[in-house]
Structures are given as C-alpha cells and as structure tokens.
Amino acid sequence: MAAPFRPCDHCPKPAVVHNTVIVNGQMTEVHLCEDHAQAAGIQMPGQAPIHQLLGQLAQVGAARPRGPSCPECGHSFHDFKTSGLLGCAACYEAFASTVAPVIERAHGGATEHVGSAPTRADNARQRAALLQQLLRELEQAVSAEQYERAAQLRDKIKDLRPTAAAGGPEAAQ
C-alpha cells in the first residue's frame, strides 16, 4: 500500500523523511523531501543507522544552546567540552573563566605569553620591497664579481630578515 502523499515542510515536493522529534519539550513532526533532508545534513535512510538519523533530526530543530555560547561564533561551552577545541578568537574571552585554568595547567602554570608578536603588515611590506631591491643588487654584484659589495649586501639582507634565534640563515646558495 502506498503511503499517502505528504509534501515537504519547505517545498511542494513529496517528503521522504518523516519523523517525530522533541524540540524544546514539544513533540513536532518533521517531513522533508530528499533535497531538504540533505541540506539539513541528514543522510538518506539506508545510508545511516536510524539512531543517527534521529540524532541529526533533533539537532536540526534544537536551537537552544547548551551552556553559555560565544557571542561571536555561537560555539557553545558544551562544544568546547566535547571537542577540546574553541570556535574562534573571541571564544577565549567568552569562556575565559574556564579556559584560563586549562591553559595554565597545560603550560606548567604559565600565565602569560612572552614570545614573539606578529610582524606588522605595513613594516613587513616595506621590508619585503627593500629586500627585493637588495636581492637584485646582490645578483648584479655577484655577476660583476664585486665580492666585497656582495658581502655587504648579504649582511644587509640578513639583518632585514627577522630571525629570532642564533644560528645562520639556511645556507642555500
């Protein structure tokens, strides 16, 4: 016996996924066509075990966040707890009270960054242009066999390249 026709909740196409889910304490029927089911991230019956299907359907409807969430990206505290990962840079502020002790524990009690900071874009662009120019001059000096000049240029190039530690630059000539 064929099932009675039931359109998708979102379009006139016939629904192929029918389910009853509990969302915010209320029983709701969900009917989705193949396209909308897939758009909602639901695998078609036959591709996934039923408990997964139900789990995914519940997620489609459940908008209530689990625990506090990051105002920037919507990552919930529950997400952090289950994955161990944060959702965005703002999560570090949103979950500060929990994240700070985690960080301190993981880093032997350290509470502050003391390493390098990012290069500022403007300076870097200027540096890159100067570097290109010096490299061109170096090429000319080498082909003209002006070795003293080449050595000076190499020193300048070395100074321009930010290297944080001892040890020469990668020998690559």
Next chain:
Amino acid sequence: MSNLPGSDLLNGDRDVVMSCRVRLARNVAGFPFVGRATHPQRREVLETVRAAAGPDEASVGLAGGRVGADAAERLAWIDLTSLPKRDRQLLWERHLVSKQFAEGDSPRAVAVSPDERFSLMVNEEDHVRIQVLRSGNALRNAFDAAMRVDAALGGRLDFAFHPRWGYLTACPTNVGCGIRIGVMVHLRALRVTNEIEKVKRAAKELHLAVRGFHGEGSDATGDWFQISNQRTLGVTEAGLLEEFAGRIVPAVVAYEREARRVLMERQRTLLEDRVFRGISLLRSARLLGLDEAMKQLSSVRLGACVGLLPGVSVDTLTRLTIQLQSAHLRAADPAIETEEEEKAARARTARTALGEWP
C-alpha cells in the same frame, strides 16, 4: 653504500636523530577557527593564505640567499579534496601532513617545497600550520627557516593574537608561541636494554611529549620516537630552541649512544644475533609485512650505526623506512592490488636496496 660509521654519521647526530621538525600553528584573524568555519569560509581562508604565501620559496620567506626564483623553487599546492586516497596517504607517510589532515574532506590544501623540507597545511586544526623538516639534527636551521616563513606570512596576514595568550589556536594547549619543536630519534639500544620507560618518565617531567613514528596517536613503530615540547606559553621561541637543541637532544643522543656502547661491550653476541638476523631477512624475504620490515630495519640500522655492517648505508636504511610504507609501494607499482602483492613488493624493494641474497 659508503657511510662507514664514525665518518660523517655523527654529523647532525644522524646515528640517532633521523629528522627534526619545527611546526608553527597560526590562525587568520576575522575567521572562525577551522572546526567552526563553514565550507565557504574555509575556502576563503585557503585562498587568502595561498595568496599571502605566493608562488615560490622566496615569496614564502624561504630560499635564504638565492636571488630570483626558478621552476625548481616553486611551491606545489596540493588540493586534498580532489586527491585520491592513496596520494593522501603518501603525503602522510612522508610526514608532510598529519593523518587527520590527510583524511578530511572539507576544503584544505598543502603547499610543499620541491625538496619537501617545507610544507604549509591550510585548514588543518588551525588555519595555518607551517612545518619545516630537516634530516638529522639540524634544529637551529629548521627553526630559522620556520621563523622566516612566519615573518613573511605574518607580514601579509593578520594572525589571531591576544596580548596575554599570544597566538590563538583552536586548541588552548597550543597558545603562546604556537610552536612545536621535535626530533625523530631511533632508540633501538635503549629498547634492548629496557630503558625506554626511563626516557619517557624523564621526558614527562620536562613537559615533553613522546610519540610514535607517525606522531599523535601512533605507536612507536620499530623503536622510532618523536620527542617534542608541550609547553608553548610562558617561554620564548628562542628559549625553547635552546632548551631543546642545547640540552634535551644532546642528552637523548648521549643516552642512546651509551646504551649502544654497553651492548657492544657486554652483550655483543645478542646484538650481533639481532642485527645479522635482520639483514639476512631483509636480503632474502619474499613476502614482508610492514611491521616486520620496520622491526628488522630498526635492528639493521642499529647494526650499521655501531659498525657491525660495513657497506650498509644508514641513509639507505632511512630512505627504506619511508619507501616500504604501503602507499609508497603502491605508488611505485600501481599494479599492486592484493595484500600479498604489496608484501612481495616490499620484500623486493628491501632486497634491491640492500643487496639480494642468495
């Protein structure tokens, strides 16, 4: 076949240190971290990073003194999503990408330098993972190269940064410098003398991670261990490098060498037995499983390093640890279909490299 022990083998501690690695984790400000980002956002990150990195080694901050880039210095950008499974595994076996990265299907790519000593993973756990690899112990050199890439990319991209926590990463355990400094060491003698646990305990006290041949989640296959720092906050990059290159690696190397010396002096017959069984097997086997191959390679490598196998090159053995991996065999011979054919190809490759007997 020219590496006599004691000659250039001590150069870069290659008797114990197979390779070293410096990895930096960075995220592009203004985008959610990878796990939270939509596919279009991940594609956007990919394009942004790719544009910032540029086409070649010079544009990404490498190529120390070279002037002008030619084809030999161009970066290969590999889009993982359109890559067949075997090729993904190949990248992983070569330590160019992580397993997690190789297996994922969301937008992601890796840039690899022609000499494969540099790779840039985009959209792994963090937007950007800069990785510099060197064979042997060349940590300072790898560190300098990684810092140069960081400066070049950081000059063109706004990296997520927090005044207190430093570079922000998806996992809070990577904040601060976002740096991992690591060495792959071959601790065969310490395994034989049953002292590996001592090394692991000491490493733990020093906030170091000890992992297997393929890093996180892998067992120590055939006595190869990756040792890396875990602390990245409250320390400077240069300080970490000094601690690692100046103190930790020399200590591990000395410890393994001492164990080798003791074995040669007090248990030579036992040592010779394992080494000669290993080389006989690798020269004669017709079917070779990966676990067995790695185990025998480990014994043979130890033998070559202590001078029991003149004529067997340590570099050849190091290459074999990669060449005998599954995807590498299948890439070299696409006709391989069954497990048995793979085992036969592994045995053949080992025999060819080490001199077939009989």
